[in-house]
Amino acid sequence: MLVDGKWTEDWQPVQATDAKGGFVRQVSGFRNWITPDGAAGPSGESGFEAEAGRYHLYVALVCPWASRTLITRKLKQLETVVSVSVVEPALSDQGWRFGDYPGSDRDTLNGVTYLHEIYTRADPVHTGRATVPVLWDKRRMTIVNNESADIVRMFDIGFGALASRMELYPAPLQADIDALDARIYPSLNNGVYRTGFATTQGAYEAAFADVFGMLDELEVRLGERGPYLFGDALTEADVRLFVTLVRFDVAYHGLFKCNLRRLADYPALSAYLSRILLVPGIRETVDIDHIKRGYYSIKALNPNGIVPLGPDLPGLDPVTLHGNGTGRSS
Ligand SMILES: N[C@@H](CCC(=O)N[C@@H](CS)C(=O)NCC(=O)O)C(=O)O
Structure with missing residues (x-):
C-alpha cells in the first residue's frame, strides 16, 4: 500500500484483520461526484460536470467491484463517453500493473506502469491501498472517485443526456x-x-x-x-x-x-x-481467464501460484471471452 505517497511492499490483503481474525475492507479515499451540471454530489467537491471524453475508468477484470462499474458503463451506453484501461490480472509486488497480458492495457493516458502512480499523481502524499476501480478526470488530472458504489450511481444518474435512459436505481x-x-x-x-x-x-x-x-x-x-x-x-x-x-x-x-x-x-x-x-453488453465484461489468474495469484492463499484448469463452465469459455469487455474492438 501507499504510505505518505511511498509504496510499501510488506502488506498483504490477509493482514487487514480485526481482533477475531475477520477480514476488514479499507474505506475508499476519493469521494467526488460527476453530476450533469458540476454541482457537488452527496460527498466531495463541485466542479466535475458530465462531459464526453473527460473521464477515464481504470479497472481490473478480476475485481468484482470494478466489474460493477464496467457493467454499468455498458448498460448506460457510456462506452464512447468514458474511456477505460484494464490492468493485468495478477497483483504484482507493487500492486496492479499495466502491461501486455492478453486483455490488459498499457496506460497510454498517464504513461505509468503501476496503478499506485495514478494515486500519487492525484495526491503525492496519499496513504492507502491502490485499489480498482479508479475514475480519473483528464481535465483536472485527479481521481474523481475510487468507490465502486459511487461510480455505479454516478454512471446511472450523473451523465444526464449523455447516457441511456435505462434506470438502474429507480x-x-x-x-x-x-x-x-x-x-x-x-x-x-x-x-x-x-x-x-x-x-x-x-x-x-x-x-x-x-x-x-x-x-x-x-x-x-x-x-x-x-x-x-x-x-x-x-x-x-x-x-x-x-x-x-x-x-x-x-x-x-x-x-x-x-x-x-x-x-x-x-x-x-x-x-x-x-x-x-x-443481457446485451454484460457477457463481454466477464473474463474468466483474468478472474482465475487474478484470484489464484494471491500469494497468501496460493503460494505456488498454480491456476486450476476447471471448472467446466458451459457458456463461459475463457478463450472466446478474452478481455473484450471494455467496448474496445480488440
Ligand atoms: N471499496 C472499494 C473496494 C475495491 C477493492 O477492494 N478492490 C480490490 C480488488 S477486488 C483491489 O484493488 N485491491 C488491491 C489491493 O488490495 O492492493 C470499491 O468497492 O470500489
Missing part, C-alpha cells in the same frame, strides 16, 4: 434496493472475502455460514419471483449480485473455501446467472 425501488444490498453485501459480496481471508477457524465458519445462508435465501427468492431480484426490470441490485455469482465456482468455491455447494448446484441462481449473461 425512485420507487430505492429503499428496497438499499435494504437488500445492506444484507447481500456483508453476507455474500464481501462474505466470500471474509471466508477466504479469515485467519481463525471461528471467523471462517461464521463467514461461511453467512455466504450459504444468503445463497439459500436468494435461491428461494428467485425461484418464487423473477426474472430479476425486483421482478421484470434489471436494477443495480442485480449488477451487484451478478459479479459475485459469476466468480463463485471459478474462484470462491476453491480458493476462498466456500465449498458447501457450487453455484451450479442451485437451479434458480444458475438460471438467473445465465439470464443476466444474455
Whole structure:
C-alpha cells in the first residue's frame, strides 16, 4: 500500500484483520461526484460536470467491484463517453500493473506502469491501498472517485443526456434496493472475502455460514419471483449480485473455501446467472481467464501460484471471452 505517497511492499490483503481474525475492507479515499451540471454530489467537491471524453475508468477484470462499474458503463451506453484501461490480472509486488497480458492495457493516458502512480499523481502524499476501480478526470488530472458504489450511481444518474435512459436505481425501488444490498453485501459480496481471508477457524465458519445462508435465501427468492431480484426490470441490485455469482465456482468455491455447494448446484441462481449473461453488453465484461489468474495469484492463499484448469463452465469459455469487455474492438 501507499504510505505518505511511498509504496510499501510488506502488506498483504490477509493482514487487514480485526481482533477475531475477520477480514476488514479499507474505506475508499476519493469521494467526488460527476453530476450533469458540476454541482457537488452527496460527498466531495463541485466542479466535475458530465462531459464526453473527460473521464477515464481504470479497472481490473478480476475485481468484482470494478466489474460493477464496467457493467454499468455498458448498460448506460457510456462506452464512447468514458474511456477505460484494464490492468493485468495478477497483483504484482507493487500492486496492479499495466502491461501486455492478453486483455490488459498499457496506460497510454498517464504513461505509468503501476496503478499506485495514478494515486500519487492525484495526491503525492496519499496513504492507502491502490485499489480498482479508479475514475480519473483528464481535465483536472485527479481521481474523481475510487468507490465502486459511487461510480455505479454516478454512471446511472450523473451523465444526464449523455447516457441511456435505462434506470438502474429507480425512485420507487430505492429503499428496497438499499435494504437488500445492506444484507447481500456483508453476507455474500464481501462474505466470500471474509471466508477466504479469515485467519481463525471461528471467523471462517461464521463467514461461511453467512455466504450459504444468503445463497439459500436468494435461491428461494428467485425461484418464487423473477426474472430479476425486483421482478421484470434489471436494477443495480442485480449488477451487484451478478459479479459475485459469476466468480463463485471459478474462484470462491476453491480458493476462498466456500465449498458447501457450487453455484451450479442451485437451479434458480444458475438460471438467473445465465439470464443476466444474455443481457446485451454484460457477457463481454466477464473474463474468466483474468478472474482465475487474478484470484489464484494471491500469494497468501496460493503460494505456488498454480491456476486450476476447471471448472467446466458451459457458456463461459475463457478463450472466446478474452478481455473484450471494455467496448474496445480488440
Ligand atoms: N471499496 C472499494 C473496494 C475495491 C477493492 O477492494 N478492490 C480490490 C480488488 S477486488 C483491489 O484493488 N485491491 C488491491 C489491493 O488490495 O492492493 C470499491 O468497492 O470500489
